[in-house]
Amino acid sequence: MKVATFNANSIRARTEIIVNWLAENKPDILCLQETKVQDKDFSANAFAKTGYEFVFKGEKSYNGVAVFSKHKITNVEFGLDTPPQDQARMITARTAGITIVNTYIPQGFEMESEKYQYKLNWLKRLLDYFNKHFKPTEKLLWTGDLNIAFEAKDVYDPAALDGTVCFNRGLSQTLKKFMEWGFVDLFRKHCDEPGQFTFWDYREPNGLKRNRGWRLDYIMGTEPIAKKCTNCYIDKKPRELEKPSDHTFLVAEFKSL
DNA sequence: ATGGTGGCACCGCCA
Numbered sequence: 001m002k003v004a005t006f007n008a009n010s011i012r013a014r015t016e017i018i019v020n021w022l023a024e025n026k027p028d029i030l031c032l033q034e035t036k037v038q039d040k041d042f043s044a045n046a047f048a049k050t051g052y053e054f055v056f057k058g059e060k061s062y063n064g065v066a067v068f069s070k071h072k073i074t075n076v077e078f079g080l081d082t083p084p085q086d087q088a089r090m091i092t093a094r095t096a097g098i099t100i101v102n103t104y105i106p107q108g109f110e111m112e113s114e115k116y117q118y119k120l121n122w123l124k125r126l127l128d129y130f131n132k133h134f135k136p137t138e139k140l141l142w143t144g145d146l147n148i149a150f151e152a153k154d155v156y157d158p159a160a161l162d163g164t165v166c167f168n169r170g171l172s173q174t175l176k177k178f179m180e181w182g183f184v185d186l187f188r189k190h191c192d193e194p195g196q197f198t199f200w201d202y203r204e205p206n207g208l209k210r211n212r213g214w215r216l217d218y219i220m221g222t223e224p225i226a227k228k229c230t231n232c233y234i235d236k237k238p239r240e241l242e243k244p245s246d247h248t249f250l251v252a253e254f255k256s257l
Numbered sequence: 258a259t260g261g262t263g264g265c266a267c268c269g270c271c272a
Contacts, residue, residue, distance in 0.1 A: 010265075012265095037265095061264085061271080062271065107271080109271085202262040203262055207262095246263080
């Protein structure tokens with residue numbers, strides 16, 4: 001069993017990358033964020049040929065999420081339910097015997113902005129959502145672009161970047177509450193190294209070459225899932241393609257889920 | 258270097 005997550009930064013611009021990646025890597029589940037299209041413009045025809053089932057929810061220009069699975073997808077819901085909002089940022093679904101919650105968390109813009117307050121509130125409501133609908137004893141995966149670097153080793157220059165919207169003490173404490181609830185950061189379960197990133201800002205000159213990155217993408221699993229996780233790794237290949245992305249694929253492997 | 262990159266939409270917004 002293999003699960004992957006990828007911030008596509010436009011599904012139309014990266015349909016080919018994703019189709020090829022599915023064919024080469026054959027994950028059971030692939031979660032996407034930032035598809036950036038209305039549902040009528042989703043590359044459904046190209047993806048239908050992959051043999052994967054998929055569900056998606058988007059809007060014009062911004063956000064947009066999708067879940068692909070080799071297995072039947074049921075119990076699909078979009079967005080936060082308290083109140084119903086941001087359908088294009090979150091998909092909850094059952095597939096392959098587990099529940100998956102795929103999120104694209106708001107980025108936050110600037111610390112003093114309304115948008116950052118919205119991000120914090122969104123995370124608070126997401127934790128409420130987990131509390132209301134699930135138990136940490138269930139097989140539950142939380143994946144996606146969380147727009148959070150959890151600790152110093154998750155950013156290229158912790159001193160310089162401390163206090164920014166994706167890396168600051170309060171935000172880390174917020175993510176810690178999800179871990180206290182019962183989520184295990186599957187990448188960190190398998191790799192302790194600093195400098196392991198999933199995102200390199202386009203605006204940073206030679207960001208990938210200089211490894212000026214951030215670890216913003218996660219696969220989080222409850223204990224019953226985490227104990228079956230055999231590996232979790234970052235696939236940097238999409239950055240080396242003709243049309244690279246600013247994010248890359250994060251992959252988790254499991255035995256007998 | 259008062260910039261730089263990238264995607265989408267439209268002539269600016271978001272990352």
